[in-house]
Amino acid sequence: MGPPGASRRTSAAPAGGRPLPRTSAALDLRHALRDWLARYAPTGVVAVALSGGADSLALTAAALAEAEVVDALIVDHGLQTGSDRVAAEAAAAAESLGCRAVRVLPVEVGDDGGLEAAARQARYAALDEAREGLPVLLGHTLDDQAETVLLGLARGSGARSIRGMAEFSDPWGRPLLRVRREATRQLCADLGLHPYEDPHNRATEFTRVRLRTEVLPQLEEVLGGGVATALARTAEQLREDGDVLDMLAGQLLDTATDGPELSIETLTTAPAALRRRAIRAWLLAGGAKALTDKHLRAVDALVTDWRGQGGVAVGGGKPGIRLVATREHGKLTLRFAR
Incomplete structure (x- = not known):
């Protein structure tokens, strides 16, 4: 119908x-x-x-x-x-x-x-x-x-x-x-x-x-x-390269996944191109919306440039509630917070 x-x-x-x-x-x-x-x-x-x-x-x-x-x-x-x-x-x-x-x-x-x-x-x-x-x-x-x-x-x-x-x-x-x-x-x-x-x-x-x-x-x-x-032609070449990188990032994500969280240790040892793709896929699967490069780099910094900074709001929340990625006990977590 x-x-x-x-x-x-x-x-x-x-x-x-x-x-x-x-x-x-x-x-x-x-x-x-x-x-x-x-x-x-x-x-x-x-x-x-x-x-x-x-x-x-x-x-x-x-x-x-x-x-x-x-x-x-x-x-x-x-x-x-x-x-x-x-x-x-x-x-x-x-x-x-x-x-x-x-x-x-x-x-x-x-x-x-x-x-x-x-x-x-x-x-x-x-x-x-x-x-x-x-x-x-x-x-x-x-x-x-x-x-x-x-x-x-x-x-x-x-x-x-x-x-x-x-x-x-x-x-x-x-x-x-x-x-x-x-x-x-x-x-x-x-x-x-x-x-x-x-x-x-x-x-x-x-x-x-x-x-x-x-x-x-x-x-x-x-x-x-x-x-x-x-x-x-450039778009076609980048899509071919990107498909390979996405496949490798999927393998990294599988390795880093620990329940709903991601292992910081596993992510830290990965090349930046794969790590950010894996983090992006994880965020989207967790409900993040309208991800920007700024969002992604801020979450990536929780892995590679940890200085005790707070969580990163990534969109996808509800009125009065934010969806936030944080680093806790060697893991990346994603949860709703007021």
Whole structure:
């Protein structure tokens, strides 16, 4: 069952969808989908999050050319006048392309964390509820990855913040992270599709929009091109390295764990990169929220620079009660304190 108000329609189009032209854009997307499906969804049955924009329309067309079965999930955020019409047009496009089933998912967007964050939270919750166990393909491209890396650099939270988006983080799949945005637009043109142009994508009050329209073009001009590709490649390399470090940090965490506490002696002898990753995982598992580099380094100092300092509040508490990491009797502990 989908969220309340969701509609379901089954397409009469044959499996396999509309044939794609043998253009460079079509080949780029087909190769990307073929590679992703082989690694992450060998059954070939997937859902696509379709907004009606060029990226998700092109993704849907390419998925239909490579996957066995494709369902389309369309989230109507209701944030703009006529959003229901945009959703209906996206649904019609999905049916004409050959999706097995099409669902429109109306959602209510709150205000927690700002409009962008609230809309994202509502969207992912609706997609997760409606996907019926299938992986959900998202239309993020190489250009989106480059923007994500730049945002991570601005946060300054280390390699983790510039690892970008993963190709697959169950149930979310991103097959187009090596495909340029211009290729998705070109494929839509090749197919005679008319993507929806979201006015939010031109609203300069959003940081990501200014990165896309101002910062990245200027970097490309100053540095002689290839910046977006280089940023995406850097993210991929850092993610590969980070996965190995996370695995080793998990082993360290297992060794250091003593019930709900961590052994200071075990942590002290570990390299900083592994120790901080292990501490981070322990804090998150204990309920810590919105961890920053400052939090992590302060807790790490309880291990490596112990001078009798007090505990470190790490977020995740309740009204009037803090979640605090402290050092006691050679152990790191995590508890609620007033």
